[in-house]
Amino acid sequence: MSTEPRSSEPREQYTSSALRVGDVDASPERPVGEFIGTVVSNDWVNDEYKHLVLKVHEHALRAYAGQMFHLLCPSPDGAEVWMRRPMSVYRVDKDKGQIEFLYKVEGRGTRGMATLAPGDDFNIAGPLGSGFKLEPDWKNIVVLGRGVGLATLAPLSQLAAEHGVGVTAILSARNPGVVMSKELFEGLGARTITVVDTDGSSAVENVEKIIEGLIAEGKADAFFTCGSNRLLKLMQRLGKKHGIPGQVAVEQIMVCGFGACYVCVRTFEVDGKRVLRRVCRDGPVFNMQEAVGW
């Protein structure tokens, strides 16, 4: 046994210590890491949602659409905040070395997150899970999301743009004030259609008409959805009717975030049989036709 005194600096002893920007990565082959990012900005986008921009170690920039990070949120009130919070990647800006999150300020974790100011440290673990995938023969996709689901779907615009795939994004919201991600989709060349509860345009019958129109135009090689059971059911039905494949991003309460605790298990239906899958590790993105609604 070594008689050398051990350093009191934890970062010298643990190769798994969180990486800051510029740190040497002792395990670059690891898919997942723990990072301490620096807050660039954390601004309100409307009454309910904030947009966090974080400068991170380059290892964290491997995240792709549909993957998530597990966030160690600061306390909003001085008392402990137990467990990390799962959050989809909203955008990865490789040129600036930044990762972005779009989040709804809800409970203690996200209220703590809302207190972050430029220059603050923020500890994130990831990227976790299996995200969206595009098949080579898909030339045009339809993205349909509601509420916070739009934060999860938004990076699909980036993925599709990189692959030369056309996107029509149907953005559903309670009212025009809380429609999100429109600029991000449009900035990357997507066509957007906004539907809201206040004028009734978000009704399932109307959204169905819009999607049927896109199918008739040949603009729907695949479907993507997140954030609404009603809209998932609609896309499943239209997918079955027209033989269009699809993917859904699923949300579930998580503890570990990497497959060990089984807290996030949900039921799926595969070839007529009910199977259990972990949302954090087997997903959060799944074959749309195998998802059982909630």
Ligand SMILES: Cc1cc2nc3c(=O)[nH]c(=O)nc-3n(C[C@H](O)[C@H](O)[C@H](O)COP(=O)(O)OP(=O)(O)OC[C@H]3O[C@@H](n4cnc5c(N)ncnc54)[C@H](O)[C@@H]3O)c2cc1C
């Ligand atoms: C894969 C995935 C991606 C997500 N992406 C986003 C996103 O991009 N933007 C966003 O605003 N929200 C997202 N969420 C939801 C986000 O995780 C919850 O809003 C957040 O955990 C709430 O924490 P809280 O402490 O503020 O709320 P509280 O209600 O106080 O949380 C209490 C506990 O419940 C859990 N919890 C509460 N709501 C949810 C939920 N909807 N999903 C999972 N766990 C929940 C929390 O993690 C915590 O352990 C995502 C969830 C999952 C599973």
Ligand code: FES
């Ligand atoms: S959160 Fe632990 S297995 Fe998914």
